[in-house]
Amino acid sequence: MTTKTIAISGAAAGIGRAAALRFASEGWTVGAFDVDEAGLKSLLDDADRLPGRVVTGTLDVRDAAQFKERIDALAAETGRLDVLLNNAGILLGEPFEEIELEAHVREIDINVKGVVHGLHAAFPHLKRTTGATVVNMASASSIYGQAGLSNYSATKFFVRGLTEGLDIEWKRHDIRVVDIWPLYVQTAMTDNLVTGSTTSMGVNLTTDDVVARIWQAVHPTAANRALHQVHFAVGTPARALALGARFSPSWLTRAVNRRIAQH
Numbered sequence: 001m002t003t004k005t006i007a008i009s010g011a012a013a014g015i016g017r018a019a020a021l022r023f024a025s026e027g028w029t030v031g032a033f034d035v036d037e038a039g040l041k042s043l044l045d046d047a048d049r050l051p052g053r054v055v056t057g058t059l060d061v062r063d064a065a066q067f068k069e070r071i072d073a074l075a076a077e078t079g080r081l082d083v084l085l086n087n088a089g090i091l092l093g094e095p096f097e098e099i100e101l102e103a104h105v106r107e108i109d110i111n112v113k114g115v116v117h118g119l120h121a122a123f124p125h126l127k128r129t130t131g132a133t134v135v136n137m138a139s140a141s142s143i144y145g146q147a148g149l150s151n152y153s154a155t156k157f158f159v160r161g162l163t164e165g166l167d168i169e170w171k172r173h174d175i176r177v178v179d180i181w182p183l184y185v186q187t188a189m190t191d192n193l194v195t196g197s198t199t200s201m202g203v204n205l206t207t208d209d210v211v212a213r214i215w216q217a218v219h220p221t222a223a224n225r226a227l228h229q230v231h232f233a234v235g236t237p238a239r240a241l242a243l244g245a246r247f248s249p250s251w252l253t254r255a256v257n258r259r260i261a262q263h
């Protein structure tokens, strides 16, 4: 009844699925939510022999009421919610003007509103769980706006800003709020993605690389705590870009990003 509990949106595939399997393999109770019911079913099969328990539920993160229902039911089972992993997201990587307006808005609805819905639903449960953590999936594209995926990149800036604000705001509730900044990861999201930056930077990270960073963000080292680390870049190139953006003059950061995006 008291096993550590994590809720993961977008858990049927990619990073969310790998995170679900990792936390279940560590004995956690995992609430795995997604629009993809077949993907959730196969996740359940894969998690069958793991020490932790995976509970699945259909969830479209655009539906705030459904998000609340799923989280309430999960937290009722174990009496706690240690981690919310706001992971569901989509990426449209075409020139801005070639993407239909409705598709832009859908990307904003999932990547932005979906995160807010999750935070709202999870808050009361996180608040009553000692040492709870929110992990938001941002991206290396929240370091500097990315040509070729500008709208996506802007949604990740929203996630970054929300994370920074809530990290400070929710300290009084003993809730840590952090985000993860991977460069391109080998998942369905990048399968057919060809942009200037996928060509120049490559798609090199695995889901395990990202999950290792998520695990660390949930279990911070003494150094992470001492520095009060909020952003967890994944891999050396993303860390270098993050450092560069902080310490370089803005014209240089722009020039580097223009070069990366091949524009």
Ligand SMILES: NC(=O)c1ccc[n+]([C@@H]2O[C@H](COP(=O)([O-])OP(=O)(O)OC[C@H]3O[C@@H](n4cnc5c(N)ncnc54)[C@H](O)[C@@H]3O)[C@@H](O)[C@H]2O)c1
Pocket (backbone or CB within 6 Å): 009, 010, 011, 012, 013, 014, 015, 016, 033, 034, 035, 036, 039, 059, 060, 061, 062, 087, 088, 089, 090, 091, 110, 137, 138, 139, 140, 181, 182, 183, 184, 185, 186, 187, 188, 189, 190
């Ligand atoms: N793959 C990358 O290169 C990369 C890099 C940086 C950040 N990210 C971020 O990591 C997160 C996971 O990405 P991924 O690469 O695992 O993608 P993915 O496409 O492999 O998986 C995304 C999952 O989210 C689900 N999903 C989509 N819309 C949903 C909705 N409305 N409600 C609920 N679930 C929904 C999908 O069904 C899928 O299972 C995203 O937020 C993404 O922006 C990915």
